[in-house]
Amino acid sequence: MKKTLFTLILLAGLITGLKAENPPDEGMWLPMFVERLNYVDMQKMGLKLTPQEIYDINHSSLKDAIVNLGGFCTAEVVSNQGLLFTNHHCSYDAIQKHSSIDHDYLTDGFWARSLEEELPNEGLTVSFLVKMDDVTSRVLEKVSPEMSESERSSAVGKAIEMLKEEESAEGKYEVSVKGFYNGNEYYRFVYEVYEDVRLVGAPPSAIGKFGGDTDNWMWPRHTGDFSIMRVYSGPDGKPAPYSKENIPLKPKHFLKISIDGVERGDYTMIWGYPGTTDRYRTSHGIQATLSEIDPAIVKVGGRILEIMKSDMDKSDEVRIKYASNYAGLANFWKNKIGEKRGLKRLDVYDKKKAIEDQFSSWVNAEESRKAIYGNALQDISDVYTAYAETKYNTKLWYLQISFFGSQMMAFPMQTQGIINILKSGQKGEELQTSLAPFYEMGTGQFKNYNPATEEKIVAAILEMYREDVPKDALPDIFNLIDKKFKGDVHLFAKKLFETSVLATEENYKAFLAKPSIKTFENDLGYKMTNSFYNSFMTQNMAVAPLGEKLKKAQRLFVDGLRKSNPEKVYYPDANSTMRVTFGQVLDYFPADAIHYDFRTYIDGIIEKEDPTNEEFIVPAKLKELYEKKDYGKWADKDGRLVVCFLSNNDITGGNSGSPILNGKGELIGLAFDGNWEAMSGDIAFEPELQRTINVDIRYVMFIIDKFANAQNLIDEIKIAQKTR
Numbered sequence: 001m002k003k004t005l006f007t008l009i010l011l012a013g014l015i016t017g018l019k020a021e022n023p024p025d026e027g028m029w030l031p032m033f034v035e036r037l038n039y040v041d042m043q044k045m046g047l048k049l050t051p052q053e054i055y056d057i058n059h060s061s062l063k064d065a066i067v068n069l070g071g072f073c074t075a076e077v078v079s080n081q082g083l084l085f086t087n088h089h090c091s092y093d094a095i096q097k098h099s100s101i102d103h104d105y106l107t108d109g110f111w112a113r114s115l116e117e118e119l120p121n122e123g124l125t126v127s128f129l130v131k132m133d134d135v136t137s138r139v140l141e142k143v144s145p146e147m148s149e150s151e152r153s154s155a156v157g158k159a160i161e162m163l164k165e166e167e168s169a170e171g172k173y174e175v176s177v178k179g180f181y182n183g184n185e186y187y188r189f190v191y192e193v194y195e196d197v198r199l200v201g202a203p204p205s206a207i208g209k210f211g212g213d214t215d216n217w218m219w220p221r222h223t224g225d226f227s228i229m230r231v232y233s234g235p236d237g238k239p240a241p242y243s244k245e246n247i248p249l250k251p252k253h254f255l256k257i258s259i260d261g262v263e264r265g266d267y268t269m270i271w272g273y274p275g276t277t278d279r280y281r282t283s284h285g286i287q288a289t290l291s292e293i294d295p296a297i298v299k300v301g302g303r304i305l306e307i308m309k310s311d312m313d314k315s316d317e318v319r320i321k322y323a324s325n326y327a328g329l330a331n332f333w334k335n336k337i338g339e340k341r342g343l344k345r346l347d348v349y350d351k352k353k354a355i356e357d358q359f360s361s362w363v364n365a366e367e368s369r370k371a372i373y374g375n376a377l378q379d380i381s382d383v384y385t386a387y388a389e390t391k392y393n394t395k396l397w398y399l400q401i402s403f404f405g406s407q408m409m410a411f412p413m414q415t416q417g418i419i420n421i422l423k424s425g426q427k428g429e430e431l432q433t434s435l436a437p438f439y440e441m442g443t444g445q446f447k448n449y450n451p452a453t454e455e456k457i458v459a460a461i462l463e464m465y466r467e468d469v470p471k472d473a474l475p476d477i478f479n480l481i482d483k484k485f486k487g488d489v490h491l492f493a494k495k496l497f498e499t500s501v502l503a504t505e506e507n508y509k510a511f512l513a514k515p516s517i518k519t520f521e522n523d524l525g526y527k528m529t530n531s532f533y534n535s536f537m538t539q540n541m542a543v544a545p546l547g548e549k550l551k552k553a554q555r556l557f558v559d560g561l562r563k564s565n566p567e568k569v570y571y572p573d574a575n576s577t578m579r580v581t582f583g584q585v586l587d588y589f590p591a592d593a594i595h596y597d598f599r600t601y602i603d604g605i606i607e608k609e610d611p612t613n614e615e616f617i618v619p620a621k622l623k624e625l626y627e628k629k630d631y632g633k634w635a636d637k638d639g640r641l642v643v644c645f646l647s648n649n650d651i652t653g654g655n656s657g658s659p660i661l662n663g664k665g666e667l668i669g670l671a672f673d674g675n676w677e678a679m680s681g682d683i684a685f686e687p688e689l690q691r692t693i694n695v696d697i698r699y700v701m702f703i704i705d706k707f708a709n710a711q712n713l714i715d716e717i718k719i720a721q722k723t724r
């Protein structure tokens with residue numbers, strides 16, 4: 001049976017001439033197409049499962065064990081009771097929210113010893129993919145080449161709404177239709193979304209985030225980046241909001257653990273929900289990234305991080321409050337530093353240019369091609385030139401990072417609705433009832449908020465705007481700063497934090513109790529945010545035609561590129577849909593004469609230990625286990641304990657928490673990071689240098705077993721028959 005299938009697939013491949021010509025490790029493939037496009041390669045490299053065992057919509061298959069966690073990470077089902085593994089950094093926000101100085105789960109870790117002790121996480125969801133299908137022809141049915149981009153968008157939008165409706169089963173499913181290959185194809189995804197997801201276990205940050213931001217994005221790595229959650233269903237097994245009556249989900253499929261250990265060259269595959277890649281970005285885009293986008297993020301992000309860090313170092317309370325925001329921004333910021341460096345060192349601009357030259361000669365070889373694709377690259381170039389002239393990308397990213405890094409700046413956007421309520425003329429109790437959601441918003445806002453830190457951040461942002469944004473594009477709040485505060489942003493920020501009803505919890509609550517339209521409209525915090533927002537909207541409107549031009553040109557470029565090379569199967573960019581990437585366990589050479597082996601051991605944790613640096617503290621218990629070599633069955637064949645290992649799978653953000661599986665579909669680790677030498681990987685894959693960093697599943701199990709003594713979990717997780 002297997003053999004026939006194999007031959008059939010091989011034949012199909014020959015007939016259509018389709019072959020994935022990239023190095024097999026490159027590409028994030030859609031599970032639905034794996035049988036047609038990748039299965040032969042996968043089998044050659046060591047996959048032992050049939051196509052139906054990995055993706056089947058009628059029977060349970062591997063895909064049923066892989067879930068999208070909250071839209072930002074991946075998790076996998078590892079027991080018949082809905083137990084999930086994901087990364088520590090994926091649960092970090094949840095762990096932070098459950099933490100206080102008295103229960104500092106960030107520092108001490110958290111282990112539920114029974115179902116009753118598991119902690120609910122409001123707003124966190126887990127989505128199971130029910131099925132997917134190709135709806136390209138139906139989405140593009142009413143689209144014609146003569147249409148303007150906005151006409152096209154609206155035709156596409158309408159078709160998508162209908163296609164979603166069709167499969168939603170009256171709201172039972174969440175359906176999304178997403179564009180692929182820059183809008184040349186469209187696929188539909190049907191999900192079942194569970195809303196009761198509880199925190200089960202997390203190691204202390206000294207394990208789950210060992211090496212901190214210093215080691216982040218780097219190899220050699222010694223981080224136990226895992227945490228444990230559980231998905232609950234209603235008593236009927238269906239999705240249900242959090243309730244005490246809910247029960248652990250009975251999943252369609254769960255993964256077994258392999259304790260065989262990994263060797264160089266072993267087959268690996270990673271399943272998950274990669275967020276975004278931009279592998280078809282042109283040389284013009286690379287230039288904008290290098291000269292404007294990355295520098296903007298690095299400057300604004302870096303300054304905000306400095307301010308947060310200095311206050312976090314001075315107070316445990318501030319440290320806990322800002323931990324999650326800080327980690328998120330620091331991660332993105334360091335990524336962009338690495339991206340900039342990688343793009344330069346790996347000559348990505350020249351590589352893109354070469355692809356574009358090839359594309360152009362293909363276009364120019366035939367008049368009919370010229371008519372369709374002839375302007376694409378010139379249009380792309382024109383748009384980027386126009387962006388650069390107006391410093392569009394600087395303005396865009398200054399704003400995005402400011403709103404991300406400054407809670408004060410973001411809050412007035414959320415609370416704007418207060419004005420409409422006040423204008424409606426409601427009074428007394430009726431008014432207070434209407435304002436109830438805003439009281440709640442305040443509780444959320446000020447829980448992880450320190451006014452003194454926020455004041456410094458606001459002043460720093462204003463200062464950077466003044467330095468780098470063209471005068472005529474500055475938000476008009478700067479007029480007020482000039483007139484009333486002699487141009488001094490610090491004086492302005494000080495006054496804002498003294499007077500704004502949105503800047504401190506006391507002011508905000510006092511205001512809600514006795515609200516007035518005038519106070520709100522004259523509020524410095526409200527005025528500042530409003531002014532930033534308005535200037536952004538004005539700029540956005542001005543560049544909208546450029547955006548449309550770019551979208552169209554980019555779509556044509558990708559379409560032409562694929563047609564110019566019909567032998568090659570191009571994979572689509574990541575877009576938060578389920579993908580599989582396959583490859584092998586592999587070392588690398590980061591620079592001339594330097595070799596990095598593919599695995600790290602616990603010995604390396606001890607080598608890195610530095611009790612004076614909070615990023616490199618080693619918990620006493622872990623040291624004790626190391627000294628006694630008490631690794632149990634989780635040790636490698638030579639008795640040593642492996643912590644992390646490398647593979648050449650092609651992943652990106654969103655894949656965090658993804659299972660890395662062996663050829664039998666057993667769990668050998670969790671993917672959690674990429675490596676410094678290939679940080680330009682989201683834009684161009686680097687086969688020689690690009691690696692995924694995984695935590696070995698045996699280290700995960702060792703921590704649960706020997707470090708945390710969580711026998712309840714060890715009993716629940718199933719170990720596959722050992723084969724070596």
Ligand code: ARG
Pocket residue numbers: 089209211212213216217327330331653654656672673674
């Ligand atoms: N670089 C990892 C990723 O983006 C996140 C690592 C979190 N750890 C940290 N030290 N901030 O998936």
